[in-house]
Amino acid sequence: MKTSIEIDTKEVGKWVEWLATFGATKNGGVTRLLYDENWRLAQHSLLQKMNEMGLSSYFDGVGNLFGRLEGTLQEEKKILTGSHIDTVIDGGKYDGAYGIIASLVAVHYLNQHYGAPKKTIEVVSLCEEEGSRFPLAFWGSGSITGKYTKEDCKGLYDTRKNSFSHAMSSVGLQADSKPVKREDIDSFIEIHIEQGAVLEKEHKSIGIVSHIVGQRRFTVKVTGESNHAGTTPMPYRKDSILLAAECITYVINQVTEIDPQLVATVGKIEALPNVPNVIAKEVTFTLDVRHHQEEVLDYFCEKVFSYFKQKSIETGMDVEWEQWMDVQAVAMDDKLTKLAYRIVEEMDIPNRKMISGAGHDAQVFGTYCPTALLFVPSVGGISHSPKEHTDLEDLKRGILVLIELLHRLAY
Numbered sequence: 001m002k003t004s005i006e007i008d009t010k011e012v013g014k015w016v017e018w019l020a021t022f023g024a025t026k027n028g029g030v031t032r033l034l035y036d037e038n039w040r041l042a043q044h045s046l047l048q049k050m051n052e053m054g055l056s057s058y059f060d061g062v063g064n065l066f067g068r069l070e071g072t073l074q075e076e077k078k079i080l081t082g083s084h085i086d087t088v089i090d091g092g093k094y095d096g097a098y099g100i101i102a103s104l105v106a107v108h109y110l111n112q113h114y115g116a117p118k119k120t121i122e123v124v125s126l127c128e129e130e131g132s133r134f135p136l137a138f139w140g141s142g143s144i145t146g147k148y149t150k151e152d153c154k155g156l157y158d159t160r161k162n163s164f165s166h167a168m169s170s171v172g173l174q175a176d177s178k179p180v181k182r183e184d185i186d187s188f189i190e191i192h193i194e195q196g197a198v199l200e201k202e203h204k205s206i207g208i209v210s211h212i213v214g215q216r217r218f219t220v221k222v223t224g225e226s227n228h229a230g231t232t233p234m235p236y237r238k239d240s241i242l243l244a245a246e247c248i249t250y251v252i253n254q255v256t257e258i259d260p261q262l263v264a265t266v267g268k269i270e271a272l273p274n275v276p277n278v279i280a281k282e283v284t285f286t287l288d289v290r291h292h293q294e295e296v297l298d299y300f301c302e303k304v305f306s307y308f309k310q311k312s313i314e315t316g317m318d319v320e321w322e323q324w325m326d327v328q329a330v331a332m333d334d335k336l337t338k339l340a341y342r343i344v345e346e347m348d349i350p351n352r353k354m355i356s357g358a359g360h361d362a363q364v365f366g367t368y369c370p371t372a373l374l375f376v377p378s379v380g381g382i383s384h385s386p387k388e389h390t391d392l393e394d395l396k397r398g399i400l401v402l403i404e405l406l407h408r409l410a411y
């Protein structure tokens, strides 16, 4: 690796362990849900750390925490870097947390070695991304970019029947206190764990994300006829399980034929009446399909649903589908991505360009301002688990790249 930047690897490890104490679970994982006590302690402790580092820190109206390193140019636009503080239930120490730590360590290094930047940099600890407590994801980045307003959290409750607004006020945040949408963001840089096994399998330390996939989800219902499993000859049956199986097989075969980067999953299936000696009357299954180009998703959906229609006519059974999720694919900023790639190559760090199959705050920022997303490897590809792990050397390499990237953008 070629770089003159030196950071203390052990310090990085200490940061990870420190932040993981807020919401530590018995299994060695972390549960830090939006506006719970662990969340509050983590955000306020981070605020204190930011102050100790000489950053001017503040919360916005929904609990996003910012630590600002003021630029000398007094420009209105600010470079934003960070990730999310919330976790899934019994999640890992790195998801989200690493991006906040990396940004803090990077900005602290830059401040100590080069003083004030030309352009203002803000580290952000986003209040929520996972949707683990309330049925709403990307609340932090969505509030900053104007995707969400306070109206969107009205009528939302967690599983313990706490309302969203009650949860907010319990951590000292008042709905409608300060405006949250920002008009002064120059760009957003996020570094995150991969949460997959590609980087590890290919022995790469950095992934440079070009796109975050679009996601569409459907529920498909196949309706046949219930009948006796012994007395109904095969040609007279309207077997919904058989037709569902044909539809699912078609889906999977199409995926491999259309594009190697297309993925589709039938992850949930239910049969009625679900009895061993009765021909099933009805099968419902889910279909989750992802790709980074909307045209490919359109083509896939058209092909699959016209097959479903044709099979419905052939068999005299009903096949209906309903879409309940449509997340657009988002491209990361070309200039920023190329710059990150140049830096990683100059530093001689093994890397690859990649597409993110998971959602990130960067996808919300990506539709709003120039955005870059970098990955470091996840050991065994495991995430959303106490077993989530990234080697210290890889955590460090990610921070070195972030330092260099911020240096070139802000100084």
Ligand code: ZN
Residues within 6 Å of the ligand: 084, 095, 096, 129, 192
């Ligand atoms: Zn995350």
